[in-house]
Amino acid sequence: MRRNRINRCKPLLGTYVDVSIEADLDDEQLLDISIDAFEAISRVHDKLGFHSPESELSEVNRWSQSGTKEPIPISEDLRTVMELALQLSAASEGLFDVTIAPRLVQQGSLPHLHHDAILSGTGNWQDVHLTEDGLAFSAPVLIDLGGIAKGYAVDQAIERIAANKMHVDIKLNVNAGGDLYLSNWQEESVGVRYPDEPNKHYEMPMLAPALATSACYFSEQDSVMIHPGSGEALVRGYSVSVFAEQCMLADALTKLAFLNPRDSRVIRQFKGRAFLLDSQNGLLEL
Amino acid sequence: MDRRSFTKMVSLLAAGAYLPAVQVHAKTYLTIDQARKLLWGNEPMEQVPVTLSKDQVKAIKKASKVRVRNDKLQVWKTESGGWFIVDQVIGKHENIDLAFAYDKEGKVMGFEILTYRETYGYEVANPKWKAQFNGRDHSEHLKLDKQIKNISGATLSCRHITDGINRLSHTWEQVLRHL
Incomplete structure (x- = not known):
């Protein structure tokens, strides 16, 4: 069996989720694996939306x-x-x-x-x-997991495939609107979008299996980056990207990095590596 | 703080080099045949040539509140009376080819994205946005999507797909159910 590859994309989690699977398997087997991956993502979408x-x-x-x-x-x-x-x-x-x-x-x-x-x-x-x-x-609240569940959904897709893959060598890429997991990350690079110019990228090596990026990209809407202290919807010209072992962690840590890029202690504590990108200064590690 | 700068300056194209409406980030997913197998298995189907009349276009637009851009349909009728439809949805920043399965009651059973293209150009119209690039020069780090496989940092809404489903559901109601 020769190396074969399938790419699928579905609108889920409020974005486009892109799953790419490469293995020595035929089309039908690859499609079955992709069905598993999307099932896991849909489950998270249905529960945590x-x-x-x-x-x-x-x-x-x-x-x-x-x-x-x-x-x-x-x-x-x-x-x-x-x-x-x-x-x-x-x-x-x-x-x-x-x-x-x-x-x-x-x-x-x-x-x-x-x-x-x-x-x-x-x-x-x-x-x-x-x-x-x-x-x-202890008081009424409203919870939204928009800053963390997308990453978790990607992790679940990966876990589901890993559990079923038996002894086949599978190369797996999942991208949920910028929450990215690459199984063979050591050999991959990634393009991080410029926040003010989303068709341009800063290319850099992957530094961990998971990467998430947050920014105010499509500015016709209000920013969804709310500072919990002031309640202010923050509009910033930079994006933040965090590499981590898991997508859920990368996803959540981008929110901290975005809200306070001056303090990366918590990001380090959770073993993330955070980068800030803007047109003025280029890429900076926090 | 331990700041390590990967690259101090990332410079951008000189302002004069901009072209309006650059199209980037195109990605191909399933072939029509792969999508057909996923949505309909091995169920036999036959392509039916359909061109919408002006009145039909008007009626679909009125019922779905979505513009009908193409009057020629790419549709196959399945043995069980369902439909396999290949169509395109066009949003402000994206342009997507899709394959849809509708059952014989006109209910959407599933769909698959075949190709996805993001388009930009809106930023170019904004003078303030443009001004910030004045006087900077080109950098090797600045690459267009075409060369880059993995991209981090995008959140486009998917509502145009919902619009597309709505439009096709009314296309079934107005046209396909009578065929």
Whole structure:
């Protein structure tokens, strides 16, 4: 069997998800692997999406908004993502915070799904408690995982393929709107988009299997980069890129790097490498 | 802070070198045949030549609120009365070829992206944006998408695909169901 390759792309997670698989397998086998990958991504999309009232996340948000103090049982997917989210919130003293959704709803970047939801005076990450029984809330919050779940979905696709691949050597690239995982990253380079000129790239070597980039690219909309302290929607001319072992981590760490590029301690603590790119200064490691 | 600078200055093309509406980042995914297999398996199908009349174009546009750019349809009718449709959606920054499967009730069963092209050019119209590149020279780090396989940093919305599905659903309603 000769080396064969398949590329597929689907709109999921609010972006285009691109899966490329290369192995000594025939078309049909490669397509089957891609179906597995997209299934894993769709599962995360369905569970952790803010936009669908039927998602598990929406159920959790309604629970929190109802003022119930009991914990709500949650899936392994939501547990994994919330665990990292809260760790990052604690490490960054709240600079990473998945509870800034009310602000995003107010500015129209997220839909107003829960019509009786409280949008002002809601709690923050410190009011979210991950326990053995699930998530409990000491104040009503609205959670949006837009800054972390896309990366997690990519990790899940990779994990799913790794679990099924048996002894076949598979080269795998997954790109969810800039959240990138490359199995053979040592031999790959990547083009990081210039934030003010998205058709141009800074080419650099991959430094880890996962890379995520955040910026305000398509500026006709309000920035979704909300500073949890001030509530301000930050518009910046730079992009930040973070290399890490996992996409979820890379994805989340870009938010910290974007909001405060002057302090890379938390990024280093989580073994990420962060770069800032802009037209004025080029590429800088943080 | 430990700052390591990869490259101090990344310079850009001189302002005069810009061309409007540069097209970049084209990527090919499935062939029509691969998409057909994924969506319809081995179900036999036959291509049906369809050209929309002016009235049909108007009716589809009115019902779907989406512009109909092409009156010639690339459609195959399957043995079970469903449809395999190859079509294109065009957004502000993207241009996508897709293959769709519609069942015999006109419900979309699935779709696959065949090619994806991003287009830009809107920035060029903005004088402030242009001014910042004045006087800089070319750099080898500056590359167009064509040469680059892996790209990090893009978030385009997918709503044009939703528009496309809407338009084709009304195309089925107006035209294909009667064939």
